[in-house]
Amino acid sequence: xxxxxxxxxxxxxxxxxxxxxxxxxxxxxxxxxxxxxxxxxxxxxxxxxxxxxxxxxxxxxxxxxxxxxxxxxxxxxxxxxxxxxxxxxxxxxxxxxxxxxxxxxxxxxxxxxxxxxxxxxxxxxxxxxxxxxxxxxxxxxxxxxxxxxxxxxxxxxxxxxxxxxxxxxxxxxxxxxxxxxxxxxxxxxxxxxxxxxxxxxxxxxxxxxxxxxxxxxxxxxxxxxxxxxxxxxxxxxxxxxxxxxxxxxxxxxxxxxxxxxxxxxxxxxxxxxxxxxxxxxxxxxxxxxxxxxxxxxxxxxxxxxxxxxxxxxxxxxxxxxxxxxxxxxxxxxxxxxxxxxxxxxxxxxxxxxxxxxxxxxxxxxxxxxxxxxxxxxxxxxxxxxxxxxxxxxxxxxxxxxxxxxxxxxxxxxxxxxxxxxxxxxxxxxxxxxxxxxxxxxxxxxxxxxxxxxxxxxxxxxxxxxxxxxxxxxxxxxxxxxxxxxx
Numbered sequence: 394x395x396x397x398x399x400x401x402x403x404x405x406x407x408x409x410x411x412x413x414x415x416x417x418x419x420x421x422x423x424x425x426x427x428x429x430x431x432x433x434x435x436x437x438x439x440x441x442x443x444x445x446x447x448x449x450x451x452x453x454x455x456x457x458x459x460x461x462x463x464x465x466x467x468x469x470x471x472x473x474x475x476x477x478x479x480x481x482x483x484x485x486x487x488x489x490x491x492x493x494x495x496x497x498x499x500x501x502x503x504x505x506x507x508x509x510x511x512x513x514x515x516x517x518x519x520x521x522x523x524x525x526x527x528x529x530x531x532x533x534x535x536x537x538x539x540x541x542x543x544x545x546x547x548x549x550x551x552x553x554x555x556x557x558x559x560x561x562x563x564x565x566x567x568x569x570x571x572x573x574x575x576x577x578x579x580x581x582x583x584x585x586x587x588x589x590x591x592x593x594x595x596x597x598x599x600x601x602x603x604x605x606x607x608x609x610x611x612x613x614x615x616x617x618x619x620x621x622x623x624x625x626x627x628x629x630x631x632x633x634x635x636x637x638x639x640x641x642x643x644x645x646x647x648x649x650x651x652x653x654x655x656x657x658x659x660x661x662x663x664x665x666x667x668x669x670x671x672x673x674x675x676x677x678x679x680x681x682x683x684x685x686x687x688x689x690x691x692x693x694x695x696x697x698x699x700x701x702x703x704x705x706x707x708x709x710x711x712x713x714x715x716x717x718x719x720x721x722x723x724x725x726x727x728x729x730x731x732x733x734x735x736x737x738x739x740x741x742x743x744x745x746x747x748x749x750x751x752x753x754x755x756x757x758x759x760x761x762x763x764x765x766x767x768x769x770x771x772x773x774x775x776x777x778x779x780x781x782x783x784x785x786x787x788x789x790x791x792x793x794x795x796x797x798x799x800x801x802x803x804x805x806x807x808x809x810x811x812x813x814x815x816x817x818x819x820x821x822x823x824x825x826x827x828x829x830x831x832x833x834x835x836x837x838x839x840x841x842x843x844x845x846x847x848x849x850x851x852x853x854x855x856x857x858x859x860x861x862x863x864x865x866x867x868x869x870x871x872x873x874x875x876x877x878x879x
Contacts, residue, residue, distance in 0.1 A: 402571035421552045430507040437524040440536040448533040460484040475534040490539040496523035500535035512545040581606035650676040701848040705733035711748040723761035737776040737845035739825035750814035755782035775846045783838040
């Protein structure tokens with residue numbers, strides 16, 4: 394945009410210079426030509442006064458010497474012709490030049506003539522001047538001079554070069570001024586674009602300086618800041634509401650579950666016991682949804698402060714923590730390739746919670762006899778983690794919806810879960826500046842990949858600390874929000 398503004402200013406300046414300098418250049422050429430023509434007319438008139446006796450008496454007299462001296466001094470050829478166009482006397486360098494015949498025709502008719510009207514830098518022809526020789530109204534002949542146009546052409550060219558130099562200086566000054574003006578006008582727009590990207594990347598505190606640029610853009614910057622404040626306030630209120638609602642609902646939900654659970658011993662009817670069991674399961678499901686909403690609200694409210702963690706150690710600890718559940722469901726869970734240590738810069742607990750949700754999903758949907766493999770490697774200037782399972786997988790359309798809140802695949806609506814696990818993973822990965830990818834596994838299943846950027850510098854404590862040992866095989870898995878079923 395700055396380039397387009399500068400080009401528009403420059404184009405306007407060039408048009409103004411052309412409009413001003415073109416008539417001035419033509420005027421300078423015409424003025425210099427008129428000056429030379431006036432001098433030649435005066436000289437030719439003088440020669441005409443001397444030539445009248447020569448034409449009447451047939452003797453050149455002093456005119457011959459006058460023409461030779463004039464030619465020698467100024468390098469201008471001159472000649473005197475009679476009414477029959479015969480040359481009576483001429484200077485040494487006199488040669489018939491283009492336009493001489495036409496000039497003589499006009500002079501012999503009793504009028505003075507000089508031409509051309511203007512000498513241009515590309516014109517080579519001489520300046521021809523012809524003056525009639527009169528005697529009592531009778532035309533006896535004419536005096537004609539041919540002045541080389543070279544000196545005049547050089548003078549005109551010098552003037553034009555001076556004008557061109559002044560024009561170039563004006564254009565340069567215009568370019569410098571245009572860049573400064575464009576920068577002044579566009580600086581608020583550039584800052585607005587930068588702040589917009591910062592807000593989109595999660596920095597809700599970024600604001601535009603509203604004291605830069607023209608008044609209209611200052612008002613725009615102030616309006617943008619007001620809008621950003623309003624949006625940030627609304628989002629904070631929304632997250633606070635979700636967090637408070639989830640937290641406040643847990644106490645009555647816990648009390649309700651206790652009361653429903655206490656009703657169990659008093660139920661003797663088999664149908665009543667079945668309904669009682671279903672009621673307990675629904676309260677458990679509702680508790681999972683509230684936990685997931687609370688976790689999501691906290692994840693979205695995180696500031697983008699980054700910590701350095703060893704992804705390999707975290708992966709080993711989470712695989713060990715989920716081993717009991719995997720054995721209970723007859724699923725083989727293993728930690729395969731590991732580049733240790735593999736440091737990553739993430740928001741706090743991002744890798745822990747993301748692996749918990751992905752391993753939970755993988756174990757849940759792989760089924761008995763399934764396999765879940767976790768890999769960690771350094772890749773693309775950061776750290777990549779991969780959770781690969783042999784479950785039913787997802788279609789291409791389902792992969793596009795998997796991170797939406799409360800989305801669940803149609804074929805697994807009856808499986809435990811709240812549909813928020815992958816949403817939380819996506820929020821944590823995005824806040825860490827990483828990437829979440831999902832694609833089908835071969836021959837079946839799903840591959841969920843995480844990538845986190847490497848830290849700018851690994852702290853000395855992290856370099857000297859060995860990788861954390863894997864948790865005991867019988868350790869219980871961390872309680873996590875219900876994952877998004879596939």
